Amino acid sequence: MKKYVLFIVFLFFLGFHNFSQNSFVVRNKKQSDKVKFKLINNLIIVPVEINGVNLSFLLDTGVTKPILFNFLNVSDSLKIKHTDTIYLRGLGEGERIMAHRSLNNVFKIGDAVKLNQDLYAIYDANLNLAPKLGVPVHGIIGFDLLKDLVVEVNYSRRFLRLTNPDEYRYKACRKCEDFNLEFYNNKPYLNAVVDIQEQAIPVKLLIDSGGSDALWLFEDDERGIASGNHFFYDFLGHGLSGSVYGKRSKIDALHLNSFTLKKPNVAYPDSLFIAHAKQHRERSGSLSGNVLMRFNVVFDYQKAKVVLKRNGNFNDEFRYNKSGIELAHDGVRFVKESRSRIAEKENRQEDGNNLQGKQIFFAEDFKLVLKPIYAIVELRENSPAFKAGLQIDDIILSVNGKPAHHFTLQKIMEMFYEDAGKHIRLKVERNGVDLSYNFDLVNPLE
CATH class of the missing domain: 2.30.42.10 (PDZ domain)
Known part of the structure; x- marks a missing residue:
């Protein structure tokens, strides 16, 4: 009997171990874990441990495989081995970026662990998010985490809840809206409606948590998606292949089922910079951080759906940089x-022999x-x-x-x-x- 029990336990452990090697699995009794994140410029910066080294990654629904910015030779500490070289293409008009693929890395986010994760290390010093955000950012992670777990993003309280899909339970929520997700190249899209010059236009938008803007739209005169004459030209952000510029404006409204956001900011990137992004012909643009942060969001890739629940940021005004x-x-x-410190001085008689007490005073000195x-x-x-x-x-x-x-x-x-x-x-x-x-x-x- 004991041998039988031990055999069953061994099989269970072996099956769990093999499953966890190729997927993120929350390894605790609750099979769910809460991970705090920093919200910087509408972007989610989450702690990630790779091969025992603590790093910070951007959670970006617009990327597939994890990317490591290796401008500080982080890979030396991670002890990663490069297997082959590939070239990545992203937004911007620059050339493709060389990246080295590394296999069999151990990723840990809170109690969620994956034992066999590949990543792409980029050595281009210009691809460094830290100077733009003011906090260390060592890389980007997206699809590989989201496909394995149900991921709740609580923007208002700034934490992720990671749950094994079989254990996740949806709660009744009258203030929530469910959306069916469509995937193209492992990136999530949803359908929405934009009001532009009193015309309601259906759009298919990439959910892009790695963008800090509210909304990007690709101009299409035939469909009425255009900036008109009320816009200003501006820097829109950095992509893998360089900087992106375009027009900034506002639209009348964005409708996400029953949710309506009035006068949201919109950017119309120049077509020169987004040729790669327009490979999906049905795509109309992107839904990014300045909209997403107005909701608490549940990503459930295995059921191909996302749930939005409005939070306290919902009615915040959409603002533009007014300095330039x-x-x-x-x-x-x-x-x-300068720094002040308390100092003591001994008082003695004129002959210097008898102690007359101590004098306490404030002294000021400097430090670099x-x-x-x-x-x-x-x-x-x-x-x-x-x-x-x-x-x-x-x-x-x-x-x-x-x-x-x-x-x-x-x-x-x-x-x-x-x-x-x-x-x-x-x-x-x-x-x-x-x-x-x-x-x-x-x-x-x-």
């Missing part, structure tokens, strides 16, 4: 900081500490900052009288999205010279 400045983290520098440097990397032509005289590569020293290093990168950028008319004072360093500039924020669509 895009900043990035540009290294660190030593900054002298490393602080982040923020530099202008994009500057919209004819924007308030452009007209004031600011230039690309200017290093920001202070914002409204406070040292720039007292702020996070995200906090400074948030200031540029505030109400039109707000006065901004910047002190910058240019070629070793300190310069001061002033401008008021202006709505670029007015």
